[in-house]
Amino acid sequence: MLFTMSESNILDLLLSVTHTLQADQDRELDRRGLTTARTHLMWVLFHGGPATQVQLAEALAVTPRNVTALVDGLEATDLARREPHPTDRRAVHVHLTERGLSIMETMNAEHTALGSDLLAGLDEATVATTIRGLEAIRANLERLIAEHEAARAE
Template identity: 45%
Template sequence: MPDDIDVFDRLLEIALLIQADMARELEPAGLTAARTHLLWVAHSSGPSTQQALAHALQVSPRNVTGLVDALEARGFVRRSPHPTDRRATLVSLTEQGTQAVTEMEEGRRRIAAHVVSDFDVDRLQHFRADLDAVTARLHELMDPS
């Protein structure tokens, strides 16, 4: 019977496997986890200021500038003047950026289906409930207030 350390070690193993798979898939395109996160945020929020992106990513504006510089150099995003604030710049996905996010979404669906391919509906519901409980406890650790 597994104990709490065994379960925690398995969670760490899963996290590392997902991280390694992401790195392997994203590296050829010059993407890192941080750059990919910015692409996801830009995709879901539409054209955004760098300040809004920094807030959404919970990083400094300076960090976002570096991420946007790298993504712009690779053709994933473009900067354009803000229509009402001449001090601000909007960051939006290019066609290449949109295609990259679409491909990542498709890959995510394939992996998700593969991971739970032999789960019946009841098992999947129980697994989801267990994951929700673990996630809630991890959030408690991150915000002990």
């Protein structure tokens, strides 16, 4: 992640925290022989159930061709499998295997635990205000992006 070298403002602090989160997660995935892109696809299946490759491409914001490659990799490592689509013979239904499901359950539990552990030692008022602050930042960010896109479209 870029822009984490100085921390003169809240943006750098935010990026620093998520850079550390990301690096930690990458190490964990590497230990399990997983990659970020494939895990992301599994995460979508875990939370949304079986899906066609076009649906996965939309969810991941990548091309259908890319999903073909990702599912190939997941099938080769017994993490997901292609099954016939119940009604459309052109499409396939991608499912998690038992192994893939088990891994995602573990990762989901770890994710939830991390969410609590990160707040250790913070009082409720601080947590509440931090959440409000982050939500305001997100709202500002989305407004800025929308304004920027609008200006560009002129």
